[in-house]
Structures are given as structure tokens and as C-alpha cells.
Amino acid sequence: MFAWAELAGFLIALTALTPLLGRYLTHVFAEPASGIRRWGEPLERLIYRACRVDPAREMTWRAYLAAVVIFATVSAAALMLLLCFQDRLPFNPQHNAGLAPLLAANVAISFMTTTDWQAYAGESALSYLAQMALAWQNFTAAATGIAVAGAVIRGFTRTSATTLGNFWVDLTRAIGYVLLPLSIAGALVFIAQGTPQNFAAYRTVATLEGTPQAITGGPIASQEIIKQLGVNGGGFVAANSASPNENPTPLTDLVQLLAMFAIGAGLTNAFGRFVGDVRQGWLLYAVMSLLFVAGFAGVWAPEHAGNPFVHALGIAGPNLEGKEVRFGDTASALSVTVATDTSSGAADVAYDSLMPLSVLVALVDMQVGEIIFGGAGSGLYGMLVLVLLTVFIAGLMVGRTPEYLGKKIERREITLVMIAALIPAIVTLVPTALALIPGLSSTGNGGPRGFSEILYAFTSTAANNGSALGGLNIQTDGYNWLTAVVMLAGRFGTLAVVLALAAGLARKPRNAAETAGTFRTTSPMFGALLVATAVVVTALTFIPADALGPLAEHLLLHTGHLF
Numbered sequence: 001m002f003a004w005a006e007l008a009g010f011l012i013a014l015t016a017l018t019p020l021l022g023r024y025l026t027h028v029f030a031e032p033a034s035g036i037r038r039w040g041e042p043l044e045r046l047i048y049r050a051c052r053v054d055p056a057r058e059m060t061w062r063a064y065l066a067a068v069v070i071f072a073t074v075s076a077a078a079l080m081l082l083l084c085f086q087d088r089l090p091f092n093p094q095h096n097a098g099l100a101p102l103l104a105a106n107v108a109i110s111f112m113t114t115t116d117w118q119a120y121a122g123e124s125a126l127s128y129l130a131q132m133a134l135a136w137q138n139f140t141a142a143a144t145g146i147a148v149a150g151a152v153i154r155g156f157t158r159t160s161a162t163t164l165g166n167f168w169v170d171l172t173r174a175i176g177y178v179l180l181p182l183s184i185a186g187a188l189v190f191i192a193q194g195t196p197q198n199f200a201a202y203r204t205v206a207t208l209e210g211t212p213q214a215i216t217g218g219p220i221a222s223q224e225i226i227k228q229l230g231v232n233g234g235g236f237v238a239a240n241s242a243s244p245n246e247n248p249t250p251l252t253d254l255v256q257l258l259a260m261f262a263i264g265a266g267l268t269n270a271f272g273r274f275v276g277d278v279r280q281g282w283l284l285y286a287v288m289s290l291l292f293v294a295g296f297a298g299v300w301a302p303e304h305a306g307n308p309f310v311h312a313l314g315i316a317g318p319n320l321e322g323k324e325v326r327f328g329d330t331a332s333a334l335s336v337t338v339a340t341d342t343s344s345g346a347a348d349v350a351y352d353s354l355m356p357l358s359v360l361v362a363l364v365d366m367q368v369g370e371i372i373f374g375g376a377g378s379g380l381y382g383m384l385v386l387v388l389l390t391v392f393i394a395g396l397m398v399g400r401t402p403e404y405l406g407k408k409i410e411r412r413e414i415t416l417v418m419i420a421a422l423i424p425a426i427v428t429l430v431p432t433a434l435a436l437i438p439g440l441s442s443t444g445n446g447g448p449r450g451f452s453e454i455l456y457a458f459t460s461t462a463a464n465n466g467s468a469l470g471g472l473n474i475q476t477d478g479y480n481w482l483t484a485v486v487m488l489a490g491r492f493g494t495l496a497v498v499l500a501l502a503a504g505l506a507r508k509p510r511n512a513a514e515t516a517g518t519f520r521t522t523s524p525m526f527g528a529l530l531v532a533t534a535v536v537v538t539a540l541t542f543i544p545a546d547a548l549g550p551l552a553e554h555l556l557l558h559t560g561h562l563f
Helices: 001-029 035-050 061-084 101-112 127-155 167-192 218-229 250-274 276-304 328-341 355-368 377-400 411-435 445-462 477-507 526-557
Strands: 201-204 212-215
Touching: 001 035, 001 061, 001 127, 001 167, 001 250, 001 276, 001 328, 035 167, 035 276, 035 445, 061 101, 061 127, 061 167, 061 477, 101 127, 101 477, 101 526, 127 218, 127 250, 127 377, 127 477, 167 218, 167 250, 218 250, 250 276, 250 328, 250 377, 276 328, 276 377, 328 355, 328 411, 355 445, 377 411, 377 477, 411 445, 411 477, 411 526, 445 477
Parallel strands: none
Antiparallel strands: 201 212
């Protein structure tokens, strides 16, 4: 009962935050300026003037996409150079060497795409300046996702339009009005709870056993909040949110979990407000919440049941291997579910210690297409792609041209929807097959667990999640190249498709009148069909591969085989 009470408390808090953030996000991106925008307009104008941006000049979807790609490329190139030459730059009290060029490129691409895939231990590899550069990239990458979500929403709300807004304006507002103030407030909470925020060198202390141990310091609190709020997930230290420095108390753990879902949930409400029907937003929120609860149950049940090999030793209880005792199995299951439902991947548990069925749920959470709240912005537009597919299927059932929000969904839209659905499958399964050519030599475990390590790595990078099963040796040229390509394709492939989709919808007229044959997209029936579509599409695509990994391991575990 305690597990479900904890889950209920989390959902109540998230549900209360959703309309507040939704209203706030609407004020930030709506025209004319209202709310906080009226106070910030003078500073906005100064920024645009300094950057030579005309805020009144809107962009076509191609120009919007070009701006996104150019900005991301320049940001990543600057970050790569900083990582390569960090040993010659200030704020490096541990005197860490510069990263190798290929690793630096992988890290830069990782943070540019909100994946935050880390093939290194942050506390022993990066200077404080490099860590702050990663934090800045967390701001810009998350703001890019929010900006694109705003452009997609305009596609649903505009008629006979050829533009989707101005990327530079959307980016500025996402950082200045959303991410920066929320991050300042969150960082102050973390500092008050004991998270370090300094530039002091690491301290070496003696443990109770008398052995020396280095205690990390640095600007941790400021990076901690934006990695969660922006749904990025990169840890200041290798242990990530399991580290007492990054996550010192139950309160910081709750704030981190809420921060990962907050913007994704708020955007569903903002979407409903922009399209003139808040029920549309609540339907999306309800579907996301239902899938989230199912995922939590799927992780908590096997972790709470425990490992039969441990039980055979006479030790009863849940599976606590690799978990923080201060959080226990329930909070750990909640953390795994929230982290894999989003593009964060920053859990407070060692994923390699999870039971096979828990690994399966974590995989499916990502394979479903980052639609369960998902990344900042990407969760909303990923869900809207699935909505259009569901509307199309419903239209086939009744023999009627499908419509959503008064706009007809025709061949062009469905072609783009199918491309968006195929991208995750291609960029996950093809690299997995390529990585298996030399066998399981790079894995830490054999058999199906070793296969799961490889499948999980490419599922995570394709979904821009960044979490990993421990044991896989990813610090190789092959994995650095493959994961970099997968991260780019997973981020920008889908992003390009949804912008093209939004542009097509923006040109369409909006039929305001509903008839007896109109399929209501705020009904429980549509919600159930949306859930079923997500499950069926994911199962048809990924279950054959999942069956070779965690499903096979689960069955073999109960016949006495351990990997």
C-alpha cells in the first residue's frame, strides 16, 4: 500500500502543477504579450537588437529547421573545443586533462540532443568550467525542444498560414521566462538541502575504516536542476542522482522527479488552451499518466518481489541490489519509471541491478516513442504524432476522412506520421544488429543480459534518454561513432518530420462545425484507442527484439540460470 500511496502523492502534486504551468506557458508564448511577458519585453527587445533578430519576421518550417540545426551545430562545436582544451582553461582545480576529440564530439552531440549519454565519469574527467558548459547546453537543448513544440502547436491553431513563428524568439522566451527562473528557484532548494555549489577543490577525508576518500564539490546544484527540469539527465558525477551530493534528501528526490515531468505535463495543458479546448490537453495528460502508472507497476512488482537466487540463500525481501537504502525499492521504481518515460535517464538506482522484467519496462518506456511526458517539448509533439495516427485508424474504422481539431488528416500527414514512427525503429534496431556482429565481447554479462545491454544502449540513445545498463564497454571508437549517429538521427530526424507536419496543418482550413459523424477526441473511447495504438505499434516493432533480451532472461532466471 505504501508504494501506491507514494505514487498517488506524486500524481496529485503533478496534477496540481499542470494547469499552473500550462497557464504560465500560454502567457509566455501567446500573442499579444500578457502576464510576465509585459515585464520582460524591454529586456527582450535589447536581446533581439544585440543579436540582430527581427522578432516580427516569422519563418517557414524549412527556415525554422535550418535555424535549429545551425544553432545546435555551433553550440556543439564550441562545447567540443572546450572539452578538448579544458586543461588550458580556468576552473579546473583537479587538473583534469582534455578529452580525446572523438569522445569530446560524442559528449557534445549527446548534450546537444538532450541525450546526455556519458561515456566517462564526470567527477574524474571534467573541469568545473566544462561542467558549467554542459549545464548551459542543457538550457539551450531543452529550450530548443520547447520552441519546436510551440511551432507545432501553431500548426494546429493556424489556418492558411505558411509560417510557424520565429525560432530565435521562441528560444529566447523558453530560456528567459521558463527554464531560467524555474532553475534558479530549484537550485536554491537544492542548496538549502545540502547540494554543493562552489568552486573548491575536492576534499580528501578518512572513512570510518581509515581509508582515504575524495569528496566532490563544484557547481552541482545549478547543474542538477536544469538537467532534470530540461529533461536532460547528465550527472555531475558518475553515480548521478544516486549520489548524496546530487540528491541528498527525500525532498530533493521528489523535486527531481516532479521537475522531469513538469514541463511535459504543463505543455499538454498549454496545448489545450491554445487550441481553444482545455479538454484536449487533459486527454493527453490522462493518457500519459495511465501509461506512466502501468510502467511503475511493471517496475515495482518484480523489484518488490525480489530475486529468487537471493531468496534461495535464505534472505527474503525485495531486490535492493544497486539501490540506495534511503530510497528503497518503491522510490527507486518510481525513479526508473519517471527517468525512462522522459529523455532524462537520471535515476537514483543502478540499472544493471534491475530484475529482467524491470529492464523490459524501461526499454518499452523508451521504445513507445518518448510520448509519456517525454522530453521538454518533444514529449508533446511525439504524442501529437501518435494522436494523428490514432485518428487515422479511427477514420478507417468508420469509413470517414479523419479529422483532428477540425483539420482533415490526409495522405501527406499520414506519410509523415509513418516516417516519424519508423525513425525510432530504424535507428535502434539497425545499430543493435551492427554492434552484435563481433558478438558480446564488449558486454559485461553473457546470454540475454548481454544482448539487453546492447539493445538498451541504442534504445536509450535513439530516444535521447541517456541511461544505460552497466557493464557495456561504450568507451570505444565503434560505440562513440554509432551512438553519435543514433543520437543525431533520433533527435533531428523526428524534429524535422514534425515541423514539416505542422507546416502542412498550418496551411489547412479549420472546420469549426462538428457533425454526428465527428469522432470526439476528448472522449474516454478515444483515450483508450490512443493507449492501444501506442502499445500495439511498440509491440509490433520491438517485442521480437525485447524477447531475446529481458523476456528470455526472465524465463531462464526461474529455471535456475543467472547471467
